Structures are given as C-alpha cells and as structure tokens.
Amino acid sequence: MIKFKEYIKPKTIEDAYNLLTTKNAEIIGGGAFLRLSNRKIDVAIDLIDANLNFINEINDSVEIGSMVTISEFEENPVLSKLYNGFLKNVSETVLSFQMRNIITVGGTLYPKYGFSDLITALLVLPTEVYLYKSGKFSVEDFLKTRLEHKDILAKIVIKKENLKTSFQYIRNSEYDFSILNVAVSKGNEVKIAVGGRPAVAQLAYKTMQFLHGKDLNEEIIKEAAKMVSEEIPFADDIKASKEYRKKVCEALVKRALLEVM
Amino acid sequence: MKINVTINNEKKELEIAPDDILLDVLRRYGYHSVRRGCDTGMCGICTVLLDGKPVPSCSIFAARVDGHEITTVEGLPEAKELAKILAEEGADQCGFCSPGLIVNTVYLKKLKIKKIEEVKIKLIGNLCRCTGYVGQHRAIEKFLGVEK
Numbered sequence: 001m002i003k004f005k006e007y008i009k010p011k012t013i014e015d016a017y018n019l020l021t022t023k024n025a026e027i028i029g030g031g032a033f034l035r036l037s038n039r040k041i042d043v044a045i046d047l048i049d050a051n052l053n054f055i056n057e058i059n060d061s062v063e064i065g066s067m068v069t070i071s072e073f074e075e076n077p078v079l080s081k082l083y084n085g086f087l088k089n090v091s092e093t094v095l096s097f098q099m100r101n102i103i104t105v106g107g108t109l110y111p112k113y114g115f116s117d118l119i120t121a122l123l124v125l126p127t128e129v130y131l132y133k134s135g136k137f138s139v140e141d142f143l144k145t146r147l148e149h150k151d152i153l154a155k156i157v158i159k160k161e162n163l164k165t166s167f168q169y170i171r172n173s174e175y176d177f178s179i180l181n182v183a184v185s186k187g188n189e190v191k192i193a194v195g196g197r198p199a200v201a202q203l204a205y206k207t208m209q210f211l212h213g214k215d216l217n218e219e220i221i222k223e224a225a226k227m228v229s230e231e232i233p234f235a236d237d238i239k240a241s242k243e244y245r246k247k248v249c250e251a252l253v254k255r256a257l258l259e260v261m
Numbered sequence: 262m263k264i265n266v267t268i269n270n271e272k273k274e275l276e277i278a279p280d281d282i283l284l285d286v287l288r289r290y291g292y293h294s295v296r297r298g299c300d301t302g303m304c305g306i307c308t309v310l311l312d313g314k315p316v317p318s319c320s321i322f323a324a325r326v327d328g329h330e331i332t333t334v335e336g337l338p339e340a341k342e343l344a345k346i347l348a349e350e351g352a353d354q355c356g357f358c359s360p361g362l363i364v365n366t367v368y369l370k371k372l373k374i375k376k377i378e379e380v381k382i383k384l385i386g387n388l389c390r391c392t393g394y395v396g397q398h399r400a401i402e403k404f405l406g407v408e409k
Contacts, residue, residue, distance in 0.1 A: 002280055003280050005279065007280070009324070009325070009327065028322070031321065035282060035319075035322075036301060044279065046322070046324070046325050048325055048329075049328065074382075075372075095302075095386065096305060096317075096386020097365065098302065098305055098315050099302050102317070175385050
C-alpha cells in the first residue's frame with residue numbers, strides 16, 4: 001500500500017522543485033499505477049495545477065507540457081495530426097481511454113518505463129526532453145543518462161519533419177501492455193526503435209548504420225530485421241522469454257520497414 | 262486534510278487522508294453509483310468525469326481533485342436516456358458496470374463521436390462480465406446515432 005504524509009499541489013515548477021529537493025518527496029506524475037506500489041513517501045508532489053498541461057505549436061515544432069495526458073494525442077487537433085496521426089495511432093491502443101486520461105507524458109518518460117509504447121514512438125521522431133534543472137536532451141540521450149540529482153521533466157518538443165512512420169506491437173490482448181513494440185521512421189535516414197524488451201526502448205544503431213544510404217527493398221529489409229533482432233538485448237519476464245522476443249522483433253521490424261519502404 | 266471539490270455541480274468540503282483514493286472517498290460520502298471493480302484502473306466500472314473527462318476513480322488520489330470538478334452518473338442529465346435504451350436493448354443484466362459505461366458514453370455524445378471504430382477505441386476499457394456486449398453495442402449505437 002502506498003502511504004503519504006503530505007500531498008502538495010504546487011502552483012509552479014519552481015515551487016515543485018524546491019519541495020522535491022528539500023524533503024523526502026516525489027513527483028507522482030499521472031499517478032496511474034502508483035497506488036499499487038508498496039512505499040512510504042513523506043511528500044507526494046502533484047503537478048496538476050503547475051501549468052504544465054500546455055500544447056503549443058511554434059513554427060516547425062510542437063511543445064508539450066509534462067502534465068499533458070496521452071489521450072491528448074487522440075483529441076488535441078495539433079497532436080492528433082502530428083506525423084499524419086502516428087502518435088494518435090500509438091496512444092489510442094494504450095490501455096483504456098480512462099487510463100489515457102490520467103497517464104501523463106512526463107509520468108511516462110521520466111521514469112523511463114520499459115513497457116511504454118510512447119517512448120518507443122518518440123525515439124524515432126526528432127524529440128527533445130527539457131528538464132527543469134538539467135536542461136535539454138535528445139530523447140535518446142535522456143534515456144541513456146543517469147541523472148545525478150532529482151529533477152522535473154518540464155516539457156518535450158517534437159520537431160515536424162517529413163518522415164514516414166510505422167508502429168508495430170504484440171500483446172496478449174488488445175489493451176494489455178506490449179510484450180514487444182517497434183517504431184520506425186524514414187526520412188533521409190531510417191530510425192528503428194525497439195521497446196518492451198522488457199527494458200526501456202532503444203535505437204538499433206548498428207542496423208541504422210547498415211541502412212545508411214541504401215534504398216529499402218525486400219531483401220535489405222529481411223537482412224535488417226534479422227540484424228535488429230541480434231543487435232538489441234532482450235530479457236525474460238512474466239510476459240515472454242528472451243528468445244520469443246528476439247523472434248517477434250524480427251517479424252515486427254520487417255513489417256514496420258515494409259510500411260515505410 | 263480538507264479538500265474543496267465540486268461534485269455534480271455542488272460545492273463540497275471533504276475530509277481526507279493524503280493518500281486516500283478518490284473512489285474510496287466518493288463512496289464514503291455516499292456516491293454509491295461509483296463502484297469498485299478491478300481497483301487497478303483496467304475495468305472502467307469506477308469511471309467518473311474529472312473536469313469533464315472520463316477517469317478511473319480507483320487510480321486517482323483524492324487530494325488531486327482539490328479545486329476541481331467531479332461528475333458521477335447522477336450528475337449527467339443524459340444518463341437517464343441511455344439507461345432507458347440499455348434496458349430496451351436488453352443490455353443490462355446485473356447492471357454493476359452500467360454507471361461507468363454510461364459516464365464514458367455520455368462523454369462520447371458530448372464529443373459528437375459517431376464512428377463505430379472511434380467508439381470502440383474509447384470504450385475498450387469498460388468491461389462487462391454478463392452481457393457479451395452485443396446488446397450494449399446496439400444501445401450505444403442508438404444513443405450516439407452511430408453512422409451505419
């Protein structure tokens with residue numbers, strides 16, 4: 001059971017940061033599954049009233065506050081059209097609509113959840129993550145960086161480019177977590193991300209380098225799909241074995257590359 | 262701690278613990294249409310509107326809604342019309358899941374959603390263990406005026 005001594009809703013990110021760094025406090029994000037954990041926290045910090053639920057279209061970018069819920073990718077007119085509805089399609093299959101109305105962008109990204117579909121999708125887009133104190137990171141650097149101190153995810157910025165995209169997943173049932181997911185984008189370069197490994201999603205750098213300068217055809221796609229399954233580290237968990245994930249990965253990467261060919 | 266919340270257009274001051282769950286608080290204060298199902302946010306039975314959007318009340322801390330608006334099925338005038346159609350179409354058996362389903366479906370009506378694919382995407386998290394969904398689909402399509 002989760003226990004809090006205090007629950008505070010700061011009005012600004014500055015106030016939230018001061019609380020976070022001076023007390024045994026934690027940001028609760030969307031709080032979607034927090035109640036299922038067995039922990040004691042002195043101060044739960046809820047950012048719901050900290051003005052972090054903004055969506056701004058600025059020139060060729062869209063900035064998304066960390067408290068924006070992932071249902072906004074379905075409902076917001078700007079986000080739902082981004083990359084021809086790519087992020088809309090990804091978010092629409094995440095759990096239930098009610099859960100998507102409480103799961104936040106920051107609450108998904110900051111803890112670097114391995115089961116996240118959104119992180120895998122954002123990895124193949126030009127996405128930047130802005131932390132209140134540590135500043136700006138590309139999403140791939142953010143996922144690889146171990147922060148030395150507590151911080152708060154303020155916003156992400158997605159740049160609009162002309163990319164073809166594909167998202168593939170395998171699940172036990174339609175609104176379960178993905179056992180494995182794959183996102184691919186193709187502009188001048190091809191980007192391939194694999195998530196639900198079950199560790200957090202990562203890019204397949206070796207295969208992306210292999211595809212550099214090549215035109216995609218069925219033979220190259222077959223080779224690339226096999227390369228990804230050998231390059232990406234997988235592990236066992238309650239949902240699937242390492243070997244199963246490796247086989248599924250090859251099939252999903254192949255499907256995704258064929259879609260963007 | 263005390264929170265001030267508007268429930269079904271009525272201003273309320275509620276006494277809660279910092280780690281209380283909204284579902285527990287609502288039931289404690291007599292909103293018994295908000296029912297406990299899976300308690301993990303996955304079944305849709307405890308759905309209420311938070312600032313107009315459907316959320317699982319079993320997965321929200323009550324302290325979060327301080328200064329915000331909650332609507333249960335009792336606060337939705339359109340609920341009676343849908344309940345009547347659900348009964349006419351034989352979509353209710355035990356009726357335990359109906360309040361959550363009605364809250365979510367009324368939200369879809371407000372959005373003027375009429376495409377069946379979109380309806381399914383939004384209602385996938387409203388589970389019913391009795392009916393097999395066929396009667397519910399008929400009723401919901403009628404209520405929303407789903408395009409054939």
